[in-house]
Amino acid sequence: MSRAWGLGMGLGLLAALPQALTAQAREYQGFFPALALALVPYSVWALLAPLLLATFRRVSRDAPLEARTWGWLIALGGGFVLAHSVLLALGLSVLESWSARGFTFTEGVRRLLLERGVLGSFEYLLFLAAWATLGAFRRARERELGESRLAARLAEARLDALRAQLDPHFLFNTLNAVVSLVRQTRNTEAEEALVELSSLLRASLDGRNEQGIALSEELDLVRRYLGIEQLRFGSRLRFHLESEPETLGARVPMLILQPLVENAIKHGTSRRAARGNIWVHTLRRGDRLVLEVRDDGPGLRTGSPSGTGIGVANTRERIRQLHGEGYGVTLEDAPGGGTLARVELPFQVSAMGPLQQGRAAHG
Numbered sequence: 001m002s003r004a005w006g007l008g009m010g011l012g013l014l015a016a017l018p019q020a021l022t023a024q025a026r027e028y029q030g031f032f033p034a035l036a037l038a039l040v041p042y043s044v045w046a047l048l049a050p051l052l053l054a055t056f057r058r059v060s061r062d063a064p065l066e067a068r069t070w071g072w073l074i075a076l077g078g079g080f081v082l083a084h085s086v087l088l089a090l091g092l093s094v095l096e097s098w099s100a101r102g103f104t105f106t107e108g109v110r111r112l113l114l115e116r117g118v119l120g121s122f123e124y125l126l127f128l129a130a131w132a133t134l135g136a137f138r139r140a141r142e143r144e145l146g147e148s149r150l151a152a153r154l155a156e157a158r159l160d161a162l163r164a165q166l167d168p169h170f171l172f173n174t175l176n177a178v179v180s181l182v183r184q185t186r187n188t189e190a191e192e193a194l195v196e197l198s199s200l201l202r203a204s205l206d207g208r209n210e211q212g213i214a215l216s217e218e219l220d221l222v223r224r225y226l227g228i229e230q231l232r233f234g235s236r237l238r239f240h241l242e243s244e245p246e247t248l249g250a251r252v253p254m255l256i257l258q259p260l261v262e263n264a265i266k267h268g269t270s271r272r273a274a275r276g277n278i279w280v281h282t283l284r285r286g287d288r289l290v291l292e293v294r295d296d297g298p299g300l301r302t303g304s305p306s307g308t309g310i311g312v313a314n315t316r317e318r319i320r321q322l323h324g325e326g327y328g329v330t331l332e333d334a335p336g337g338g339t340l341a342r343v344e345l346p347f348q349v350s351a352m353g354p355l356q357q358g359r360a361a362h363g
Contacts, residue, residue, distance in 0.1 A: 044087045056131045081120040085112045177232045189231040200224045212251040214350040222257050237269050239278040247282040250289045251350035259311030260293040260341045268297025291343040299333045
């Protein structure tokens with residue numbers, strides 16, 4: 001209420017200043033007395049402002065003004081104009097000494113209604129129009145915020161669905177690798193793989209509700225997964241993790257690299273009789289983080305699947321949901337043979353851990 005009164009007085013002062021300057025220019029009245037007299041009608045509206053706002057809120061109830069509502073508010077305006085005239089008469093009767101000039105209070109009210117009735121009605125309609133305009137802007141803003149929240153919840157639900165689809169896919173493939181070791185009676189390696197798998201799942205579950213993790217943590221998950229696959233393939237698999245130091249603290253979605261690494265092993269290393277290599281390279285290009293996974297398998301041109309399986313497809317969709325169409329995953333033949341998968345994300349520093357330095361490599 002005090003804010004409404006203060007706003008009304010401020011607007012009244014702006015409206016009264018020209019009148020005071022005009023009175024002073026005509027030299028029949030000093031500036032400050034003229035300003036005080038010109039402020040009286042607006043001061044009365046300022047006093048009525050809390051009641052005006054309460055009436056507007058009660059009648060409109062924060063809904064768009066309909067024809068019937070407009071009719072009620074315009075009808076109520078007559079009462080407010082009358083109340084304004086009566087209060088104004090109380091003030092002016094003292095300031096202008098009506099009793100000394102032979103004016104009765106009733107005559108003064110009648111004179112004010114004749115002189116200011118139309119102007120007072122116009123001022124009331126201005127207040128009503130301002131209220132309706134502000135209400136329309138507020139409702140539009142609330143609708144926009146509601147739609148934004150709905151879109152965010154929808155995107156989050158889609159991401160949860162994608163992740164629910166991805167995690168079992170990752171788990172089943174890893175368990176298949178362990179089963180393969182058991183069938184080969186490589187029990188020691190199978191035990192080591194299960195230990196690595198439990199560590200990998202624990203790390204994944206610990207960060208399940210996080211919006212993202214540091215790239216250094218994501219690379220550690222990839223390293224654990226590749227360790228399991230190396231137990232399966234033995235000397236046939238060699239992997240290399242190479243990262244520019246400034247990228248290790250960047251924030252990335254959890255398990256964003258694992259499906260691409262899995263794809264590289266499935267369509268690259270597993271198709272080679274000789275030893276195969278997997279390279280994971282991270283770098284920064286301006287405001288983008290680039291993650292590359294490369295193998296030295298047969299590549300795409302030889303008829304190898306193009307990587308549209310569940311893992312790569314889900315990775316594309318997760319990035320699209322999080323960052324829009326400007327980012328994503330591309331697959332192409334690597335120079336010198338093999339397939340290169342490239343992920344582009346906005347470069348955002350993770351707040352989940354300190355920026356780690358140094359190059360991560362394994363071979």
